[in-house]
Amino acid sequence: MNNRQTKVTRRRLRLATAILMLASLFLSDGHHVVAAAQGTKAATVVENDRARFDALRAEGFESLYNLDYEEARRRFRDLTRSFPDHPAGPQFLAASLWVQTLNESRRLQASLYNTDSFYAKTEEKTDPKLIAEFRELTGQAKRLAEARLKRDAKDAEALYFLGAVEGLRAAFAAAVERSFISALRDGQNSVEHHREVLKLDPTFHDAEISIGTYDYVVATLPLPVKILATVGGVRGSRKRGLETLARVAREGKWAKDDAKVLLMGLLKREERYTDALQLARDLAAKYPRNYLFKLEAADALVAQAAVERQTAPTVAANAERKAFAIFDALLQPERTTKARGVANSPATSLRPRDLIHFTYGEALLTAGQTERAAREFLLAAAGAEPGLATMARLRAAQALDLAGQRREAIVHYTGVLTRPNVYDSHQEAKRGLREPYRKPATVAAPNQRNNANNVSDAGRGETRQ
Numbered sequence: 369m370n371n372r373q374t375k376v377t378r379r380r381l382r383l384a385t386a387i388l389m390l391a392s393l394f395l396s397d398g399h400h401v402v403a404a405a406q407g408t409k410a411a412t413v414v415e416n417d418r419a420r421f422d423a424l425r426a427e428g429f430e431s432l433y434n435l436d437y438e439e440a441r442r443r444f445r446d447l448t449r450s451f452p453d454h455p456a457g458p459q460f461l462a463a464s465l466w467v468q469t470l471n472e473s474r475r476l477q478a479s480l481y482n483t484d485s486f487y488a489k490t491e492e493k494t495d496p497k498l499i500a501e502f503r504e505l506t507g508q509a510k511r512l513a514e515a516r517l518k519r520d521a522k523d524a525e526a527l528y529f530l531g532a533v534e535g536l537r538a539a540f541a542a543a544v545e546r547s548f549i550s551a552l553r554d555g556q557n558s559v560e561h562h563r564e565v566l567k568l569d570p571t572f573h574d575a576e577i578s579i580g581t582y583d584y585v586v587a588t589l590p591l592p593v594k595i596l597a598t599v600g601g602v603r604g605s606r607k608r609g610l611e612t613l614a615r616v617a618r619e620g621k622w623a624k625d626d627a628k629v630l631l632m633g634l635l636k637r638e639e640r641y642t643d644a645l646q647l648a649r650d651l652a653a654k655y656p657r658n659y660l661f662k663l664e665a666a667d668a669l670v671a672q673a674a675v676e677r678q679t680a681p682t683v684a685a686n687a688e689r690k691a692f693a694i695f696d697a698l699l700q701p702e703r704t705t706k707a708r709g710v711a712n713s714p715a716t717s718l719r720p721r722d723l724i725h726f727t728y729g730e731a732l733l734t735a736g737q738t739e740r741a742a743r744e745f746l747l748a749a750a751g752a753e754p755g756l757a758t759m760a761r762l763r764a765a766q767a768l769d770l771a772g773q774r775r776e777a778i779v780h781y782t783g784v785l786t787r788p789n790v791y792d793s794h795q796e797a798k799r800g801l802r803e804p805y806r807k808p809a810t811v812a813a814p815n816q817r818n819n820a821n822n823v824s825d826a827g828r829g830e831t832r833q
Contacts, residue, residue, distance in 0.1 A: 421451060428460060433625070434657040437468040455512035455529045459536070462505035466540050469498060471720070472753065502540055509533050524568040528575055531561030535578060555582075573616055574623040577630065580612030584634060610634060625651065632664060641672035659698055659720075663727050666694040670731040688735050695728040722752035726760050733767055736807075742767035758790040762797055769805035777804070 428443030441464050448457025510533045516526035538554035559582045562575040586604025613634070616627035628647045635644040645668040652661035669691035676684040699721065729744035745764035749757045765780035777800065784797035 417450075421447065421454075421456075424450070425456065425460070428464075432464055432467060433655045435471060435660075436657070437464055440464045453512060453515075455509040455516075455526070455533070457509075458505040458512070459509040459529060459532060462502055462509065463536060465498070465502055465505070466536065466544065470543055499544070502544075506533050506537055506540075522568055524565050524572060527561055527568070528565045528572070531558045531565065531575070531578065534558035534561065573620045576612050577616045577620070577623050577627050580609045580616065580627075581630060582609070583612060584609030606638075610638070625654070632668075636668060636671060639671075639675065641668045641675070644668045645672070659724070662694050662698060663724065666691040666731060667727070669694075670734050674734055688731075691731055692728075695724060695731065698724050699728070720753070722748045722756055722760070726752075726756060726763070729760070729763060729767065733763070733770070738767045738771035739773075742771060742773075754788070755790045758784060758787045758793050761787070762793050762800075765797070765800055766805040769800065770807060774804055 424443050424447040428440045428447065431437075431440035431443065441461060444457060444460040444464060447454075447460065451457060510530065513526045513529040513533065516523050517530070520526075534554045535558035538558060541554060559578045562578045565572050565575040566579070583604050584606050587606040587609065588604075610631070613627045613631050616623050617631060618624070620627060628651060632644050632647040632651070635641075635647070645665055648661050648665035648668055652658070652665060655661060669687045673684040673687040673691070676687065725744045725748035729741045729748060732738075732741035732744060742764045745760045745767060749760035749764065751757075752760060761780050762784050765777045765784065768774075768777035768780065781797045781800040784793050787793070
């Protein structure tokens with residue numbers, strides 16, 4: 369295998385890890401893992417006090433999807449006290465801890481995991497207390513699920529929880545601990561448990577979300593790995609995987625929104641931006657306090673505009689205007705209150721403006737508005753979460769290079785090297801000091817961007833010459 373093939377293989381394996389991790393993000397948040405285990409004789413919480421259990425669960429995840437972590441944990445702690453022998457409480461608490469960690473480190477947007485930079489070495493350190501708390505909670509949930517299975521090996525709900533714990537561990541390993549091999553292993557264990565759930569109860573559609581994701585992942589693996597998987601009895605299919613996730617989005621009990629989030633990310637990779645946009649809009653309407661779904665809608669619009677720019681420039685310009693309007697609306701309270709010299713409202717203050725500025729910069733860069741992009745990146749860097757601040761400085765330098773402002777770009781490349789190395793920021797900054805960052809002469813066609821050798825910055829239309 370030559371160097372190019374080796375790089376392609378690594379990228380595909382990274383993508384597979386990313387998809388498994390992303391699946392765990394919305395699959396294993398526990399939003400759907402307490403569905404009734406039809407056809408079993410096990411005494412479950414659904415039989416004992418279903419109404420209270422379901423109310424606490426629904427209220428907790430309504431808050432979690434709206435990024436209100438304290439309220440979510442309050443509901444989940446109530447659930448843990450009321451049902452101490454059920455794995456739901458610690459599972460949900462672990463999920464809320466993990467999702468909050470991702471949001472605070474600005475890693476809760478799906479598009480992040482489709483770039484090679486995410487998988488580079490980094491000097492970022494995770495709080496060991498957080499890791500210990502997460503492991504304690506997931507360990508407790510696993511023990512409670514296994515205890516139920518000892519009482520009844522056909523308890524589909526308990527088996528589902530066991531798989532959910534493995535999926536959550538996979539997500540944490542990839543996104544927080546950055547242990548990608550462990551993530552793949554735990555992800556596979558999760559899928560195997562959920563296959564067993566479906567054998568016990570074929571109508572347990574929520575369990576199909578991991579199956580569909582796994583189908584898609586295996587189909588994207590490099591040929592040598594795919595052959596080994598086939599020999600082991602695993603055959604993937606992107607089409608079947610997407611169809612399965614779509615079925616969960618329609619027929620799942622608690623996993624409908626989780627499946628929509630997964631589909632939103634995968635449909636973007638398939639360059640079905642219009643379908644992804646509709647899902648993002650639906651989720652944004654249902655969870656109005658979750659700014660991330662609005663960012664995902666804007667990202668889909670910008671990606672569609674990049675595809676349409678050559679053949680339908682008017683359509684592309686309209687899509688870009690809609691995307692920019694979303695960013696401006698998210699930032700309007702900040703910019704209005706700054707102009708008037710008054711404080712932001714509590715709801716606005718909770719919105720991470722650094723990530724909004726950063727994502728706005730990426731959209732502007734894709735649209736070819738390099739100077740505006742540089743300004744947004746620099747706004748993101750000012751007072752941002754440390755890791756994002758580093759990446760924002762790097763992207764500002766690259767945008768300035770594209771704008772022909774080489775002297776200013778060098779200043780910011782140099783500044784990146786004074787900061788901790790986040791992902792591949794130091795490597796890219798050193799390259800930027802050696803040679804300017806440039807756009808390619810042409811942009812690959814949509815079908816070409818789906819090829820294996822282009823899974824990092826597909827659709828962004830940027831590279832070095």
